[in-house]
Amino acid sequence: MNSQQRPLGALGQDEYRILRDTDLRDYLAELPEVAALLGGSPGGWSISEVGDGNLNLVFIVRGTKGGIAVKQALPYVRLVGESWPLPLSRSHYEHLALVHQARLAPGLVPAVLHHNEALALIAMELLEPHIIMRKGLVSGTCYPHFVDHMTTFLARTLFLSSDLAVPAAQKKEGIAAFSGNHALCKITEDLIFTDPYFQAEQNRWTSPWLDATAAHFREDLDLHVAVSRLKLKFLASPEALVHGDLHTGSIMVTENETRVIDPEFAFYGPMGFDLGAVIGNLIMSYLASAGHERAPGERRSFEAWVLETIENVWAEFSRKFVGLWRDEANGDAYAATLFSGEAGAARLEAERRAYMDRLFQDMVGFSAAKIIRRILGLAHNIDFEWIEDPRLRAICEARSLRLARAMMVDAPSFRTIGAVTKAAREVRDWQPDLDR
């Protein structure tokens, strides 16, 4: 049942096929490091498919010594089926991004154990007992180290791939290396920046309660201009290598550890998009929380932690990013020689603040886009979906939409992260009239 009986060569090692059970077992048995890590005889390994994402197969394989996770891309969108093809090359970009992130932010992404480009397969460290952060947030769990870990990940992956850190020639090579990942970018362009704002077939929302709101969003031209500007920024602002899908479902956590997974949407894009993904999803966690209460006020301390986390993510990210800029500015932007002496240093420091203010505005806008797409678009999230009473769910969603609209249309009125959490706190008490 192993290579003796079915040599990999004969199987066509470099030809794509979907690996399941026996095939996968045979394949892994041929990888000495993986086999050693798993331990015991391949016949005894347990293999279970656990993928709950929208796109891929994910297996957990366990041997006598340890376990691994194996992710294989399918040539179509798993959630939808073969009618929606999606290139296998996304596995190439995911691998490239994982390697890059591991270098820039060590210990914050799963270690890659093996990669087969032709099979679109990546074998990774098994994250255990980590859970998907979104699930933890739905259950009301606080993560005391999340801010520190996530802001290290964000500051280092974004700063260290930007023109502030990397010479232009090298950055342009990076942009080119990821430019082929456009099919994944296109998903974002459509599902986040376009579909929720018109009658796209795949849209859904908590009906009938949000029917009127959804209709308003489809007519709201202020919103359409604002989201179009964000889309243009997404299309043509390769500021840094972004993760591209950094919601709380792409983060695995324990009380003490944080790992960012699934960077298959990675490309050179606007930094605010990753920041907005984190902040937007935390805002949804906060505003969905009321829907998960079994007794009034039960989750108040969790909710206070979420708001505090939102504030601290920006504050700590900003502090770490600017710190890197002071210490590791090896890029071609903001040439040091133009800011020499004490006056120059002070002026550059002021310019760093101005830069962070512009980035903050981007983050506010992208946060809003991430919220709206989860309530009016195709892909929803369990923060809201697991609220059983649909009317209560709609109330939480309506609050989120109200805040998101303000953030998108009038981002400049949110001058600080405190203004964002203040608005979130206020909208938490708003009672939408859903029965008109």
Added chain:
Amino acid sequence: MNSQQRPLGALGQDEYRILRDTDLRDYLAELPEVAALLGGSPGGWSISEVGDGNLNLVFIVRGTKGGIAVKQALPYVRLVGESWPLPLSRSHYEHLALVHQARLAPGLVPAVLHHNEALALIAMELLEPHIIMRKGLVSGTCYPHFVDHMTTFLARTLFLSSDLAVPAAQKKEGIAAFSGNHALCKITEDLIFTDPYFQAEQNRWTSPWLDATAAHFREDLDLHVAVSRLKLKFLASPEALVHGDLHTGSIMVTENETRVIDPEFAFYGPMGFDLGAVIGNLIMSYLASAGHERAPGERRSFEAWVLETIENVWAEFSRKFVGLWRDEANGDAYAATLFSGEAGAARLEAERRAYMDRLFQDMVGFSAAKIIRRILGLAHNIDFEWIEDPRLRAICEARSLRLARAMMVDAPSFRTIGAVTKAAREVRDWQPDLDR
């Protein structure tokens, strides 16, 4: 003396070598279409090297029937010598850009007759009796069709390679295709956005008259912040395939024709950079004009034409660009479906104006950068250089620097192109105190 005696195969057709005289003659004789176009026997062709640019060899070859221009890249910067190497691949990008521009803006670039990638050689239509526009401007010649031709070139090459016109996947392929041209971008990054603002070895200026001004520019932190922001935009805003070096020395003209040449700096960058090159160089032409007067007021009507041209370049570009946006918006930005109906159409039209306002601001800033680099940096231009009296030259240059500084540091105060020409007119009468 032709292929019979020295077959191309033996010469190593695909290996780079500098072609001159006999080699070039033999090479061209092997190209049936080129030979037919030239006419007569190869032995009778005249070959003269006419390159007056900074980088390449340029030959004019004439036969009994016609002539061609042959451009061959050298593996170093011609102006400086072998100590400054520069990749031959720039010829590849120039060819790519020429083909692309010919498709988007037919009749406004020289036709390519032959390209040899390995030799970094392009044979082109001989532009005759065209002259370099800058020379015509120095001599006080007006070009009545320039506005129409140049704005067609700008509007079509920029719009039709942008996210407004091209689907994202195709645009990303374009970005990747030009990403290897970073050595040429680096020249711009250094010579335009960095060197003039510190004591770079290669800088020069009209000394001693501009010594104090040059010193001020090296200390002016408002300017350093502004130019650094422009540089960041140059580094990371692939809005469209830009020419990258669109000064009046890259334009050949007759009274009735206009051709844009030398796009070897082409890459995906900010549209405002090409616009700024045109406007900045016209501003220099205007402010240098006083230096070429043989009698007071002699060039007044030329100067009035230049100012009018500056205004019309922006107005016509803007009109044509927006027209293309209305008619040929096949890109992924500003999805039509989000602006349906009469109200949507009106709102999108308003957003087009807002877009053009942002582009105008970029143009103002980049114009200023193009002016400053020609007066305080390495590469100067004949608009000023051909003013024989150095004190008079310095006066013209000081006026240009004064206007450029205002445009760069306070671009938003220039709300319209009329504000730019008004400021140019005012500074034309300013008498700088150069003897302090």
